[in-house]
Amino acid sequence: MNEVLKVNDVTKVYGKQTVLDNVNLSLKQGEIMGLVGPNGAGKTTLMKIITGLIKKYDGDVYIKDEDIKNKKKHNTKQIGCVIETPGFYPDLTGYENLLFFAEISGLKDKNEINEIVKKLGIESYVNKKAKKYSLGMKQRLGVAQAVLTYPPILILDEPTNGLDPAIVPELRKFIKYIAKEKKTAVLISSHILSEIELMCDKVAFIQEGKIIKIESLKKSEKDTAVIAFVTSKLEELKSFFNDKKLNYKILGEDKLHVALNPNELENLVLSISKKNIPIRSVYEVKESLEQKYLKTMGDDKNA
Ligand SMILES: Nc1ncnc2c1ncn2[C@@H]1O[C@H](COP(=O)(O)OP(=O)(O)O)[C@@H](O)[C@H]1O
Ligand SMILES: [Mg+2]
Numbered sequence: 082m083n084e085v086l087k088v089n090d091v092t093k094v095y096g097k098q099t100v101l102d103n104v105n106l107s108l109k110q111g112e113i114m115g116l117v118g119p120n121g122a123g124k125t126t127l128m129k130i131i132t133g134l135i136k137k138y139d140g141d142v143y144i145k146d147e148d149i150k151n152k153k154k155h156n157t158k159q160i161g162c163v164i165e166t167p168g169f170y171p172d173l174t175g176y177e178n179l180l181f182f183a184e185i186s187g188l189k190d191k192n193e194i195n196e197i198v199k200k201l202g203i204e205s206y207v208n209k210k211a212k213k214y215s216l217g218m219k220q221r222l223g224v225a226q227a228v229l230t231y232p233p234i235l236i237l238d239e240p241t242n243g244l245d246p247a248i249v250p251e252l253r254k255f256i257k258y259i260a261k262e263k264k265t266a267v268l269i270s271s272h273i274l275s276e277i278e279l280m281c282d283k284v285a286f287i288q289e290g291k292i293i294k295i296e297s298l299k300k301s302e303k304d305t306a307v308i309a310f311v312t313s314k315l316e317e318l319k320s321f322f323n324d325k326k327l328n329y330k331i332l333g334e335d336k337l338h339v340a341l342n343p344n345e346l347e348n349l350v351l352s353i354s355k356k357n358i359p360i361r362s363v364y365e366v367k368e369s370l371e372q373k374y375l376k377t378m379g380d381d382k383n384a
Contacts, residue, residue, distance in 0.1 A: 296373065
């Protein structure tokens with residue numbers, strides 16, 4: 082897969098505050114990355130740097146191998162974004178706003194606009210004047226505008242803010258659709274962790290301007306899983322794992338957890354039964370993103 086976005090050692094200082102501290106991340110074609118962190122962590126600042134809205138910073142941002150510092154003009158063909166509340170011409174309808182943006186970005190085919198309007202499910206209000214829109218309506222019109230020309234990169238800052246919860250799955254479906262079908266790389270921030278978990282291939286945890294962890298959420302890319310073994314012969318199972326040099330964690334008098342590659346599990350269970358160690362149950366211990374987040378972030382009150 083091609084890398085379309087690379088953030089290289091980006092640091093941003095406001096006065097005495099280091100708002101972004103040596104941030105590194107990269108995005109490939111069609112990949113959806115979540116950016117998760119408490120208020121004030123630096124999510125919006127990072128997105129503004131990537132989209133060229135903030136021009137003074139240390140480090141480099143490459144879009145398709147080109148340093149954006151060398152670009153004179155903000156290139157809407159390469160990057161679409163919704164950051165903070167999108168601005169529209171209030172006396173134009175949503176559709177007219179889209180037509181206007183289509184024209185300035187050189188998009189001629191109205192069918193594409195109609196398709197996006199339909200896919201996003203905004204037909205019901207797209208012919209009303211933009212000044213009558215709620216925040217959620219603006220957010221979705223903003224997404225429509227950001228993807229009009231199907232840019233290779235899409236940046237969405239908390240796009241579910243102000244959205245009716247019933248609409249959120251629709252937006253999620255749309256974002257997955259453009260990532261998969263249009264090969265768009267998407268960077269999306271959200272404080273709703275379950276949203277990120279349902280939508281993203283990867284998640285970057287950011288705290289006080291530092292990316293503290295980037296984790297894959299794709300099953301196939303995980304090489305270890307935490308497996309629970311339940312047995313009435315815990316001592317024997319312990320010595321089995323000791324012999325195998327596998328680390329385990331005891332949980333109660335009949336259970337332990339082992340981190341291992343899931344591909345090894347079948348053979349491992351066979352060898353355990355060959356040793357006549359009775360196993361009552363074997364299962365994967367799933368960690369929700371929320372648990373991961375809490376573990377990574379500590380118990381931050383703003384989270
Ligand atoms: N223009 C600015 N001037 C000074 N400080 C700013 C400015 N913009 C953001 N900050 C500070 O930078 C930090 C990160 O802000 P922001 O990127 O908006 O975080 P997030 O989007 O994760 O909530 C905050 O402490 C904020 O107060
Ligand atoms: Mg923000």
